[in-house]
Amino acid sequence: VIVWIVVDFYITDLIPLIRYYRNQVLNILIESFTSPVFTLGSKGFSILDIMFLVGLTIAMWKGVGYFIKIFRTKIIGLTGAEQSVQDTISFLVQYGLIFLGILIILQLWGVDVSSLAIIASVLGVGIGFGLQNIANNFMSGIILIFERPIQVGDFIQVGNLEGIVKRIGLRSTYITTLDKISLIVPNSRFLENEVLNWSHNNPISRVKVPIGVAYGSEIRLVRKAILEVAKSHPEVLLHPSPQLWFQEFGDSSLNFDLLVWIREPQKKSKLKSELNYRIEVSLRKYGIEIPFPQRDLHLKSPEIEQMIQTWIQKNTTQSAELYYPDSFVHKLERKISDLELDEEDNLTVSTINNIDSEILNNIDIDTLIQEMRGSHGVAIKDRRHRWGIYPKCFVGSEAVKWLMRTQNLNLQEAISIGQLLINRGLIHHVLDRHDFKNEYLFYSFYEEE
Known part of the structure; x- marks a missing residue:
């Protein structure tokens, strides 16, 4: 060319x-x-000036974008902050630098920035009225990200909405309900309304299961039957331990409340259903009756009682007894017994999937915890990672080696024992982000906190 x-x-x-x-x-x-196309203040601007100004602004924009990429990976990324916090800081820094760069370019170009103040104020008032809802949600998003009343992964309830927080943006928050429906909620709603956060600070939540048994039931057996079910469920924590409270003498039943603690509050409805299934089987096993509301009618008139007795005598026929051979009775009883066993087997969930039952029977969880925390146990001390200090914690890979050496376990069994301690609410990852792994990850005992 x-x-x-x-x-x-x-x-x-x-x-x-x-x-x-x-x-x-x-x-x-x-x-x-x-030739000048328009003037701003005392300086005129030609088409060539405008093209050069636009080119310089685009170059500045690209330069800021390149700097932000380095800023996110080399500086913010090393802090270990959550992704939403990193995104917000990067957003504010990026547009702050762009705004500052535009002012510098205009000053270097000879534009009197003070002459733009009146125009900017008029536009600011108009935009403020027109976009006040967006600005409200934007500022609410910044407050949510830095104050962190809710975080990604929390199980929350806002009004009638209940679900898991998937992402916190600057304008809205994305929530997935238990029905797997995605909801986009404006951020201002979290600051203007009451928010129930089941996972705030500590995700451990209590679930209450009401139970009623018939009058005349032996309380000791009721307590044993119900607590056996609670302690055997794999998602029920052993610390805090399940409790059974005797609430009241009801109209038709003795009313109890089973209180259990779980680590994943979003599963509370499912857990409550499973416990009800198991409690019904356990109460039937111990011969404890589950009552239903009933009313007794007492007739005091002698004439009516005489009429009823006469009617009963006339309409009552002697029941015929059927003869069954002994072999048939024996087979029938065996079928019923097998059916009951099948029902119990279907409702029984193994507390540990990867550990042989013989190994589990040979390990006392309470004794194991005492040994792990003892002088010859795992190394528990304050540890540093990146910018954070984590007090009184131990390393997952070191705990796996200790379990293999002291309990005579293989690698998979040792990892499964560690996961069991997490499932039962005895230990946890310091940031609650990982299951038990044979890696350089920090875990701590709840009793140490």
Whole structure:
């Protein structure tokens, strides 16, 4: 292209008439691009000035974007902050630098920035009225991200909405309900309304299961039957331990409340259903009756009692007894017994999937915890990672080696024992982000906190 332009200039320069018109056209173009199109303050701006200003602004924008990428990976990423916090800081820094860069470019270009103050104030008032809801949600998003009343992964309830927080943006928050429906909730709603956060600080939550048994039931057996079910469920924590409270003498039943603690509050409805299934089987196993509301009608009239007795005598026929061979009775009883066993087997969930039952029977959880925390146990001390200090914690890989050495376990069994301690609410990852793993991850005992 440059070669053709040079050739064109050379050819047109040879012919005087064409050279004259060429120079006229060039003068018009130069004057069009260099003449002021508008003035701002005391300085006029031409098309060439505007093009150069736009180019310089685009270059500044690209430079800021490149700096933000380095800022996120090399600086903010090392702090270990949550992704939403990193995104917000990067957003504020990026647009702050862009705003500052535009002011510097205008100053270098000779534009009096103070002359723009009146225009900016008028536009600010108009935009403020028109976008006040967006601005409200934007500021609410910043408050949520830095004050962190809710975090990604929390199980929350806002009004009638209940679900898990998936992402916190600057304008809205994304929630997934238990029905797997995605909800986009404006951030201002979390600050203007009451929010029930089941996972705030500590995700451990209590679940209450009401139970009623018939009058005349032996309380000791009721307590044993119900607590056996609670302690055998794999999702019920052993610390705090399940409790059974005797609430009241009801109209038709003795009313109890089973209180259990779980680590994942979003599973409370499912857990309550499973416990009800198991409690029904356990109460039937111990011969404890579950009552239903009933009313007794007492008739005091002698005439009515005489009429009823006479009617009963006339309409009552002697029941015929059927004869069954002993072999048939024996088979029937065996079928019923097998059916009851099948029901119990279907409702029984193994507390540990990867550990052989013989190994589990040989391990006392309470004794194991005491040994792990003892002088010859795992190394429990304050540890540092990146910018954070985590007090009184131990390393997962070191705990696995200790379990393998002291309990005579293989690698998979040792990891499963560690996961059992997490499931039962005895230990946890210091940030509650990982299950028990044979890696350089920090875990701590709840009793140490």
